[in-house]
Amino acid sequence: MCWAFMRWAPPLADSSKPSSFRRVPMRRRKTGQSAPMPGCSAPARTRIRMIWTDYLFEPIESFRAFNYLKSLDPRWPVSVAVADVGHQIAQNKPDTWHRLNVRAWGFVQSNINGAHDRQTHVYSEPTICANDTDTDQNLTAAQQLEGRTPEDLSHGTMTINYPGADSFTELSGTGDPDGLATDPLTPEIVPGSAVPPPCRVSGAATFSGRYSALSETVDRHVLYVGLGDVQVDYVQTGVTAQLDARVWDVAPNGTAILVTRGTYRIDPAKGDIGGTLRLPLFGNQWNIELGHRIRIDLSEVDTPYLVPGKTPNTLNISDIRLVLPTREATTLTFAGSQTSA
Structure with a gap:
């Protein structure tokens, strides 16, 4: 069983803290062919969590990884989530971390018994600032958007x-x-x-x-x-x-x-x-x-x-x-x- 995680953490009671980060190298495979990671018996299940406002781990890199894997196989089991979390420049609201961790845990549960090709999505939450001069916004609102690719988020x-x-x-x-x-x-x-x-x-x-x-x-x-x-x-x-x-x-x-x-x-x-x-x-x-x-x-x-x-x-x-x-x-x-x- 093989996993490739970027910024993942289980849904803990205090889920406001970012988890550790590691990169896992991917290997090329032709569309429609299984090409597991070295030492794996199936394609690596990949959960990528990147941050709109953390400029040490830019979303552009996770989007490139997502599009690359999907170009190899459109049903590669890879999922991406982006929100206002990460290093000090992000707000790291507990509600945001909780929603992301729940989604990550769901991804784990759906693949824990073995990888399977699937149609996955890119998930996004907004950056809503307490000091943006707008007193009417709900600062903990999710305003969740989803698309099949990063490009599908916009029209x-x-x-x-x-x-x-x-x-x-x-x-x-x-x-x-x-x-x-x-x-x-x-x-x-x-x-x-x-x-x-x-x-x-x-x-x-x-x-x-x-x-x-x-x-x-x-x-x-x-x-x-x-x-x-x-x-x-x-x-x-x-x-x-x-x-x-x-x-x-x-x-x-x-x-x-x-x-x-x-x-x-x-x-x-x-x-x-x-x-x-x-x-x-x-x-x-x-x-x-x-x-x-x-x-x-x-x-x-x-x-x-x-x-x-x-x-x-x-x-x-x-x-x-x-x-x-x-x-x-x-x-x-x-x-x-x-x-x-």
Whole structure:
């Protein structure tokens, strides 16, 4: 009997604590053929629990693993669940952990007597922040979504076209206070605290060396769910470069809360020779409320979370677009305005 778990724990009475994490290597198999893990008599049952807001274990990696296994066999017994749990940057609400652990335990029980091919699902819960200025939301609500693939969670897109252009070097973004404010391991959660830590808030609407821009006011409620990406046209000189992105939800009172982020290493030796760059985001399930705006930050340095590039370079970007998958089956387009310092 073989199992492959990523962040799994049984449904304990106190299920608010994340369990240990380990990766198990997968082996290729042809569609329709059984290819067990080494030493196993059947395909590994795989339960993947990843975190929308834990940037040390990004959902994009679990989605890639899910899609890879399903490409080998559409009925491979693999299940994925994503929610606002994990390291310090996540809220780790006990109700959320309990629901995830109950689902994980059900997956174990359904496979405990032997693996069997099955149609499985991707399960998602939203990030709902206590400090999002919305007093009407139920902070413990599940708002559960399911799909047969990660892509099935969304049915439409929201595109924001941001104006202007910018030029970076390997030092651009150094000293940005929002880097420390959004680090996954800072600050630490107080053990035993009954109140989840607030979602990360921006302390600098603009910063020298960083491109920042705001969308126009969103004229309806939009449910962002999935990964999304930032697309830019670019010209780069030097050995390598790095482009880091943060996406913020800005309330009418100006409070900006981190929604997601992403990073891309530009390497001409790997074929990055200019043109259009697509920077994948880590994703989330997030309610964008009527009257809010979406801010994007771009730079080459996002410390202490990411190790910055060390090779001298110049990176020129323009024609900046943010594309977010939405639950609603609509194609929305919004304009933006640059606010860089």
